[in-house]
Amino acid sequence: MTIREAQEEIIDEFSMFEDWMQRYEYIIELGKTLPIIETQYQVEENLIKGCQSQVWLHAENIEGNIVFTANSDAILTKGIIAILIRVFSNQKPKDIVEADLSFIDEIGLKEHLSPTRANGLVSMIKQIRMYALAFQAK
Numbered sequence: 001m002t003i004r005e006a007q008e009e010i011i012d013e014f015s016m017f018e019d020w021m022q023r024y025e026y027i028i029e030l031g032k033t034l035p036i037i038e039t040q041y042q043v044e045e046n047l048i049k050g051c052q053s054q055v056w057l058h059a060e061n062i063e064g065n066i067v068f069t070a071n072s073d074a075i076l077t078k079g080i081i082a083i084l085i086r087v088f089s090n091q092k093p094k095d096i097v098e099a100d101l102s103f104i105d106e107i108g109l110k111e112h113l114s115p116t117r118a119n120g121l122v123s124m125i126k127q128i129r130m131y132a133l134a135f136q137a138k
Contacts, residue, residue, distance in 0.1 A: 003095055006087045007103035014107040016029040020028055023112070024076065031078030035085060037069040050123030053077040057124070059131040064079070065090045068128065077117070081124055088128050096132035101125065 001009075017023045037046070041058040048055040053074035060067050068089040072078040087103070088096050104110055110118050 003087055003099045004126055005092055009102055010083060010086065011106050016091045020108075020112050023107075027079035027083070028075050029071075029079070030086075031075055031080075034071070034078055035089070037071045042071060043068070044102040048120070048123050048127045050126075051077065051120035053120065055120065055124060057127055057131075059128075059135070061135045061138070063095075064092060065088040066093055066096060066132060068131075073082075075118060080113075080117070080121055084124055084128060088132075093132040093136035097129055097136060098130065 013026070014023055017026060037056050037058045039136045042056045046056045046058050048057055051072075053072050055070065055072045055077055057068060057070045066089065070078075070081045070085055072081060088099070102123070110121060113121060
């Protein structure tokens with residue numbers, strides 16, 4: 001599945017809900033499906049700076065694609081990183097770096113988060129792209 005296809009799938013899923021309470025509940029459910037980071041990678045160097053909650057993100061290059069795993073100590077934040085991993089995991093570094101992120105606005109995510117969570121979302125995206133740039137440079 002391409003990045004755009006994953007984004008379209010998420011947009012479709014979010015459009016099924018009538019209000020943001022239902023969407024928040026769905027985000028929490030998505031967090032329960034998150035590919036959890038192995039304990040050995042749940043360390044300070046994998047913490048995303050700029051998040052109110054603790055969010056660990058690990059990336060591996062497997063046969064030219066980046067595979068992400070993550071965890072968070074906050075249930076809503078875990079759902080947010082799960083959405084991002086669903087879009088960006090198993091993708092080529094170049095595709096991640098060049099990805100259009102308008103799906104975040106299309107589902108209304110940033111505007112329905114508290115300012116600190118919205119900053120955390122931006123930090124998560126930035127870290128995902130930093131991993132992609134690092135793997136692209138290798």
